[in-house]
Amino acid sequence: MSKLLSGTLLVAALFLPNLAYSTDCEDPRPLRFAQVPQKKADLLASQFQPLYQHLERVLGRRIEVIQAPSYSAVVEGLLLGNIDLADLGPAAYAMAKKRRANIVVFASFAGQQGVVFDTARGYHSVLVTRADKAFVTIDKLRGATVSLTDPASTSGALFPRREIARITGMPLERYFRRVSYAGSHDRAIEALQRGAVDAAFVSSTRIDEMIRSGQLRRDELRILWQSSLIPFDPFLYRGTLCKPLADKIRHAFLVDTEPLRPLFEALRRPGFNAVDDDTYRAIRDIYTEMNP
Amino acid sequence: MRPAALAVDEAAAASIEAAPDSDAFPERSGHPASAPQTMLTFSAAPVTGSAKPGVRERAAAAVSLIYRAGWRMLTAGMVLVTGLLLVMAWGVALNRMEAESRLLIEAATRQQESIALVIAENIAQVLDRARLMTLAAPDGGAIGRGETARKLASMLAVDSAFLRVGLYDQQRQRVFSSSVTEDSEDLKLLVGEMLSTPAALSGQGGRIAPRASDQEMAWQVPLLFPVTNGRGDVDGVLVAVLDLGYLLGLYRNIDLGSTGAVHVLRGDGSALAEMGRAGLVVGPPPLDLGWLPSNNQGAVSRIDRPFGTNERHVTSYHAIERFPLVIAVSRELGEIEADRIIAHSWIRRLLIGVSIVIALSVFWVAGNLRRQDQLLRSLRQANAGNRQLIDELESEKKRAFQLASHDPLCGLHNRRMFLELAASHLARAKRSHKHYALMYLDLDRFKGINDTLGHHVGDLLLATISARLRASVRESDVLARLGGDEFAVLLTGLDRIEDAAEVADKLVRVVGEPCHDLDGHDLQVGASIGIAIFPRDGQDVDMLCRHADAAMYESKRGGRGRFTFYDAALNPAGEWQFGVEQRLPRAIADSELILHFQPKVRIADFRITGLEALVRWQHPEHGLIYPKDFIEIAENTGQIVALGKWVAEACCRQLVAWRDEGLAAPPIAFNVSARQLLDDHLPAYIANLLQKYDLDGAMLEIEITETALVDSIERAVGALAALEALGLRIALDDFGNGFSNLSYIRSLPISTLKIDRSFVNDLRNSPDDAVIVDSIISLAHNLKMRVVAEGVESLDQIVHLKTAGCDEIQGYFLSRPVPEPLMRELIGVGTLSPL
Structure with missing residues (x-):
């Protein structure tokens, strides 16, 4: 037991040498970057590789990419200070803000017309079923099985839960026979494709992207419902980061974007937009309303 | 069962079945000889049956019993064997399928158990990491002091399984939390509970707090671990919030098929999470774990319905060490067996199909x-019915046949049967060349007896006579009663025609014997018999019957109690013979004599090439008398010369008459006896006649016998030479019989040889005779003589003679001697074809 104890202490001593003490600004090296698992981790990593490299160059430090198992894990990481820079969903942002996280939202992807959805100024939560199944309306889905994404996902949990309650007058968990969390939008669509669930709530962005990449046929899915516009995912950093570092980050995202071309191409985005907390005011209100 | 009885029955059945066949045939084909045999066969069956009447019925019953039992047993056996085979096939197949199914489930179970083990181990490690944190919690003896926060934060930073860490001290105050979060009241209660319970009692493991009510916190499972000091007291509680997303990330790639799922259960069976193909389900329905031993180590598997659905699942449970968590890996039995079910349902369908077939x-x-x-x-x-019917029909038919073919009174054949039998005998007679004689026999004065003494006596008489007749003929002869007092006899296979006369004589005699005590009367009747000889008097039964009948009437006319041949030449001379000597000269003078003519036919084209004139005496009292009855007398008395002259002149007259009628008559031959030939006046007489009737000598031919030459060959030669000089041709009659020396025949002016009828008769029977005939013919031809065959009575003889090279033929087969009017008709026709 004492051996285990000493080993653990040793390991603990190696990490975060100055976290708890410093009330001054932080200049973490490496910079820890986390993204909510909207997609499969390997896809995410490969798409964002230009950003990692760009940041490493611009910030002059190694970027440590943290693979979070859930949206909550990123939020908790931010709260704990384990994560410095993050790509959250709007709802996760609202969640973090509600828990008084010291974070500064500064950028989000600019919108562009999608292949199916109008995603110029935001995206939608979309309820889809397989086109070859008989679920043609939400009514038909009563008692069916449905897949969400992550409890903290905006389009894959927050909006569906809110809207289904509004449309059907009963909580999502009661309206559907069985509610499962796929973990990511990709997996939700996969579960739908395989017939593991009857319907899925996913982000319209992911549908567009999957259709573009050929993972999904356009006529494969039937869209039963789509939510009002949701602002794009926010990029944010902890408020305790030193200003020069924060400025460099903003610069890398918003000004010096040429090296990010491959990322924009891959995601069919024109670039990043500068955003602030106001952009997500509505979402935060909704979140608060849902989680008083 | 009873083989002896069976054998008897079969034998009887066989004989019955054989009988109709052997019976029907001979009657149809008219072989009466087989009839008695048939009757024997017939009687055999009833004898067997009647001898053992009970045995036969019993045997039949036994046979039918065997048949019936055989059928039943056969069917039962077949059903049994087929049933056994089917049961075996089903047994083997089901057993095999069961075994396969078991293997499949075992394999699936093993797989699930190992997955459960891996997951349990994994979670145990996660929990161990949390326990490590509890070790880091006390710093310097007090909970949450000093470096504790930093150590916990850094440990959390590298552990993605936990979202948050919190620490409560002994006063239930939260002394550390990795993030700003309000813990639920339930959690705080549980913390208090843990703090007030000694570590020994709370177990070495931890507790699971209820989840937060927020849906966004759905994946967050707070786990509580006691923080103990060295003495075993609980100094504080570590709250580590497990991120179910971590578990989902770990296990979502485990492929358990579409129905496979991993449940994370609390110790009481309530489910924290379920991970399947669809993803993670939070708080699914609980599972019953009451049966699971609390201290169970390793995996346990069950096949049941743990989810309250109809589907049976194979579920493998694995408890996690030192923590109230159980991992359940489950999969629907149906899916595990899906492939097998498809294969097996195919086999089952096949088996069912085969079984049905x-x-x-x-x-x-x-x-x-x-x-x-x-x-x-x-x-x-x-x-059986048919056999009975056939039996009845057969006996009926036999009776009818008996009635139809037999005279019931005398037991003799009736007319119909007689005609049939006679016809069949004659058909054979044509090949045998023996003589057959058909006799008609009529009782004299029978009508008178019948009329005066009554039919009764008449019938008795007929029966008596029948018996005598039957006794007088051979078995091979055919005896029949044609009706009334008329009988018919066919004598078969006679060597000599004279035998017929003997039999006839005998019959006349036996019929003529007195019949005693016919119902008190002694009677005596005579018989008149007419005889026709086959083949000379007729080639078929009809002809023979007509001729026999005619001959019989001749007998009646001749004075009854006698027999007469239709061929009068065969009739013996009677007592009237004695008047011939005195009567003959007058007969010659008064022209009681007439000529009959028999044609000679050229064998090449059957044209009539000559006639032989035969003298008949039309006696005013005795009817027609044939030469053999008066020629001898005429010779003996010297009247033969006058007779000869009459014949010669009669021939001439006839020739002239035919010539005057314009008929192209052929030459006429007449017999010249030795006595005549030696008469010096003969040539002159003939010459006179020729002159008187203005006839060519060639129109006459004389026939002499060898005996005529014997007495005085020199005088005969002279006479013959003189006659030849007149243009007459000379034939040597009855050649072959005598002692003719060819050397002297050569010296005679003979133009024709007539082969004696005896050789011709025996042509087919005796190879010697055939040789003789052949050599006579070739000899005569060498001597430049023509050859005439006499006494031709059958087509066979003609064929033989023609083959042998004979020139002309003469005989009954072509024409018997006929009176002039008939002869004239024949001459008019010119040919006499035998065909």
Whole structure:
């Protein structure tokens, strides 16, 4: 037991040498970057590789990419200070803000017309079923099985839960026979494709992207419902980061974007937009309303 | 069962069945000889049956019992064997399928158990990491002091399984939390509970707090671990919030098929999470874990319905060490067995199909057996009925035949039967060349007896006479009563015609014997018999009957109690013979004599090339008298010369008469006796006649016998030479019989040889005679003589003679001697074809 104890202490001593003490600004090296698992981790990593490299160059430090198992894990990481820079969903942002996280939202992807959805100024939560199944309306889905994404996902949990309650007058968990969390939008669509669930709530962005990449046929899915516009995912950093570092980050995202071309191409985005907390005011209100 | 009885029955049946066949044939084909045999066969069956009447019925019953039992047993056996085979096939198949299924489930179970083990181990490690944190919690003896926060934060930073860490001290105050979060009241209660319970009692493991109510916190499972000091007291509680997303990330790639799922259960069976293909389900329905031993180590598997659905699942449970968590890996039994079920349902369908086919076949075969058995039985019944019917018909037919063919009074054949039998005998006679004689026999004065003494006596008489007749003929002869007092006899296979006369004489005699005590009367009747000889008097039965009948009337006319040949030449001379000597000269003078003519036919084209004139005496009292009855007398008395002259002149007259009529008559030959030939006046007389009637000598031919030459050959030569000089041709009659020396025949002016009828008669019977005939013919031809065959009576003889090279033929077969009017007609026709 004492051996285990000493080993653990040793390991603990190696990490975060100055976290708890410093009330001054932080200049973490490496910079820890986390993204909510909207997609499969390997896809995410490969798409964002230009950003990692760009940041490493611009910030002059190694970027440590943290693979979070859930949206909550990123939020908790931010709260704990384990994560410095993050790509959250709007709802996760609202969640973090509600828990008084010291974070500064500064950028989000600019919108562009999608292949199916109008995603110029935001995206939608979309309820889809397989086109070859008989679920043609939400009514038909009563008692069916449905897949969400992550409890903290905006389009894959927050909006569906809110809207289904509004449309059907009963909580999502009661309206559907069985509610499962796929973990990511990709997996939700996969579960739908395989017939593991009857319907899925996913982000319209992911549908567009999957259709573009050929993972999904356009006529494969039937869209039963789509939510009002949701602002794009926010990029944010902890408020305790030193200003020069924060400025460099903003610069890398918003000004010096040429090296990010491959990322924009891959995601069919024109670039990043500068955003602030106001952009997500509505979402935060909704979140608060849902989680008083 | 009873083989002896069976054998008897079969033997009887065989003889009965054989009888109709052997019986029907001979009657149709008219072989009466087989009839007695038939009757014997007939009587055999009833004898067997009547000898052992009970045995036969019993045997029949036994046979039918065997048949029936056989059918039943056969069907039962077949059903049994087929059933056994089917049961075996099903047994083997089901057993095999069961075994396969078991293997499959075992494999699946093993797989699930190992997955459960891996997951349990994994979670145990996660929990161990949390326990490590509890070790880091006390710093310097006090909970949450000093470096604790930093250590916990850094440990959390590298552990993605936990979202948050919190620490409560002994006063239930939260002394550390990795993030700003309000813990629920339930959690705080549980913390208090843990703090007030000694570590020994709370177990070495931890507790699971209820989840937060927020849906966004759905994946967050707070786990509580006691923080103990060295003495074993609980100094504080570590709250580590497990991120179910971590578990989902770990296990979502485990492929358990579409129905596979991993449940994370609390110790009481309530479910924290379920991970399947669809993803993670939070707080699914609980599972019953009451049966699971609390201290169970390792995996346990069950096949049941743990989810309250109808589907049976194979579920493998694995408890996690030192923590109230159980991992359940489950999969629907149906899915595990899906492939096998498809394969097995195919096998099952095949088996069912085969079974149905076999069952139907058995049913069909059994039905057929039964039907066949019924058919067999009804056939046997029908056969028995038929046999009886056939028996009845046969006896009926036999009786009818008996009636139809036999005279019931005398037991003799009737007319119809007689005609049939006679016809069949004659058909054979044509090949045998023996003589057959058909006799008609009529009782004299029978009508008178019948009329005066009554039919009764008449019938008795007929029966008596019949018996005598039967006794007087051979078995091979055919005796029949034609009706009334008329009988017919066919004498068969006689060597000599004279035998017929003997039999006839005997019959006349036996009929003529007195019949005593015919119902008190002694009677005596005579018989008149007419005889026709086959083939000379007729080639068929009809002709023979007519001629025999005619001859019989001749007998009646001649004075009854006698027999007469139709061929009068055969009739013996009677007592009237004695008047011939005195009567003959007057007969010659008064022209009581007439000529009959028999044609000679050229064998090449059957043209009539000559006639032989034969003298007949039309006696005013005795009717027609034939030469053999008066020629001898005429010779003896010297009247032969006058007779000869009459014949010669009669021939001339006839020739002139035909010539005057314009008929192209052929030459006429007449017999010249030795006595005549030696008469010096003969040539002159003939010459006179020729002159008187203005005839060519060639129109006459004389026939002499060898005996005529014997007495004085020199004088005969002279006379013959003189006659030849007149243009007459000379034939040597009855050649072959005598002692003719060819050397002197050569010296005679003979132009024609007539082969004696005896050789011709025996042509087919005696190879010697055939040789003699052949050599006579070739000899005569060498001597430049023509050859005439006499006494030709059958076509066979003609064929032989023609082959041998004979020139002309003469005989009954072509024409018997006929009176002038008939002869004239024949001459008019010119040919006499035998065909």
